[in-house]
Structures are given as C-alpha cells and as structure tokens.
Amino acid sequence: MFENLRLLTFDLDDTLWATAPVIMAAERQLHRWLMLHAPETAINRSIEAMREQRLVWMANNPSHAHDLTLVRLKTLEALLDEFGYSPSLAQQGLQVFRQARNQVAPWPDVLPVLQHLRRRYTLVSLTNGNAQVEHTPLKDCFHLSLSAEDVGASKPHPAMFHEVARWSGLTFPEMMHLGDDWERDILPATRLGMDTAWVHRKPLGGQYGKRADLCLFNLYPLLVYLR
Incomplete structure (x- = not known):
C-alpha cells in the first residue's frame, strides 16, 4: 500500500x-x-x-x-x-x-513526523490561509509552500494541486494529500486520483459516513504506513 x-x-x-x-x-x-x-x-x-x-x-x-x-x-x-x-x-x-x-504552535506529533518523512518524500504545504510557513516553527520542513493567494483560488478548487503536479513533474497517483477538512481537502484530492489522509483531531460528529485512505487522530501512524 x-x-x-x-x-x-x-x-x-x-x-x-x-x-x-x-x-x-x-x-x-x-x-x-x-x-x-x-x-x-x-x-x-x-x-x-x-x-x-x-x-x-x-x-x-x-x-x-x-x-x-x-x-x-x-x-x-x-x-x-x-x-x-x-x-x-x-x-x-x-x-x-x-x-x-505566524506565531503558531504545531501539535507535538507534527515536527518529528515531518522531519522523518522529509528524508523519503517531497513535502509541500497547501493552505487557504495566509500563515507564512517560512516564519513558523515548520520553516525547514517543506520543499514548497503554496497558498490560495499564490495560485488565485482556494481549495476545494484544484488549482493548488495542479500547481504541485506542474512543479514536481509527478502524477496525482504519486501523491497523497493530508488535511482536516472533508470538503476542502479530502474530496478534491480524491477526485484527482490522489491518496488521502483525513486528519481529524476532534471527534467526527455526523461525518462518519465519509472515508479517506487513512483516517488519523494525529500524524504518528504515518511512521508506520509510510515507511
């Protein structure tokens, strides 16, 4: 897998x-x-x-x-x-x-997992917000960081995903997207043929019928799934 x-x-x-x-x-x-x-x-x-x-x-x-x-x-x-x-x-x-x-506080699992994954994978951040990753504690984790401002559209519009494909030269089946929002993250990535990991750090409430390739409460399981 x-x-x-x-x-x-x-x-x-x-x-x-x-x-x-x-x-x-x-x-x-x-x-x-x-x-x-x-x-x-x-x-x-x-x-x-x-x-x-x-x-x-x-x-x-x-x-x-x-x-x-x-x-x-x-x-x-x-x-x-x-x-x-x-x-x-x-x-x-x-x-x-x-x-x-930019004074964000990443959850405790984030930095060690990203540092580990960066040894094997290309890592890209995609955000509808306007945090400047280069001024956060995660400044050295990503090979590329894109925002809605950069590409002219917010997720679920696929513009950011297409820009990543153009930049990397990879196909969507060679990519996985990880995010907390079903409509803005998981659904558009799935439609493009990407693998997905739904990171829901809070209880799902009424969203139990929705699925992703991985459903995570934190990033630590990625160290097992993505060896």
Whole structure:
C-alpha cells in the first residue's frame, strides 16, 4: 500500500496546528495597535465588527475573496479612511497582524513526523490561509509552500494541486494529500486520483459516513504506513 508515493501535500490550519487561538490573538494584537495609532477606529469598531466588514467585502468582491491578505488590507484601508486616518497606515497594521498570525504552535506529533518523512518524500504545504510557513516553527520542513493567494483560488478548487503536479513533474497517483477538512481537502484530492489522509483531531460528529485512505487522530501512524 502506498508503494508509488513520492510526494505528500499537507494542509496547515487545523491539520498541523490549532488555528482559532492564533487568529484571535492576532486580531487582538491588531486591535491594540489600532488603539495606539488610530484610536477612533478601535473605539468605534470591535474585533467582531471588523470581521463582519471583511465578510461583506468578500461577498462584494468574490474574485478576490481567496486572497485573505488582500481582504484584510483593503478593509483596513477603508476603516482607517472612514475615521480620518491615512489608508497608508494599513500596511503597518497588516504587518502587525501577520507577525502575530505566524506565531503558531504545531501539535507535538507534527515536527518529528515531518522531519522523518522529509528524508523519503517531497513535502509541500497547501493552505487557504495566509500563515507564512517560512516564519513558523515548520520553516525547514517543506520543499514548497503554496497558498490560495499564490495560485488565485482556494481549495476545494484544484488549482493548488495542479500547481504541485506542474512543479514536481509527478502524477496525482504519486501523491497523497493530508488535511482536516472533508470538503476542502479530502474530496478534491480524491477526485484527482490522489491518496488521502483525513486528519481529524476532534471527534467526527455526523461525518462518519465519509472515508479517506487513512483516517488519523494525529500524524504518528504515518511512521508506520509510510515507511
């Protein structure tokens, strides 16, 4: 089983680390920054209101909704302008957010398993988010890292998978994708003919009828399955 595998693609958020605490911390950091540098914005717009503003912008600009960095920049520019501050401050605020966004804490199984797998396989990270892998504790684990921003589309669109095939020169049956989300990770990879590993670190709830080639609670079993 899996004898033909040569390349593994990994989702990041909620597959290799818990995402919600990181995003919440980064948004709080940005809000504190706004209180210092553009206080009227922070006084009049809560973190929740800013989040709603981004959702509205994405709904009104669907062709750019995959680019979460652009979404945050444009909505921050509009917010600053609304309260009489220079929109150019948005770039500084964005950097504050992104620096905090990269302060991820991979689960304990992640780093040792990736380091082991890297000796035999080509490893690629694929994310709909905007964490910068090169600024995280996993900076030396991947041969290539791609985001929705890089390819112009978010999973489940297959653009990232096709870019990996183009870059590597491999066929999809020579690849496995590992991710936490059935709709965005497992289903599109399966449709392309890739092997799949569904990494569900929480109970599945009502999703028990769905299947992948491997179903994992953490990455350690890969050391057995992918020798």
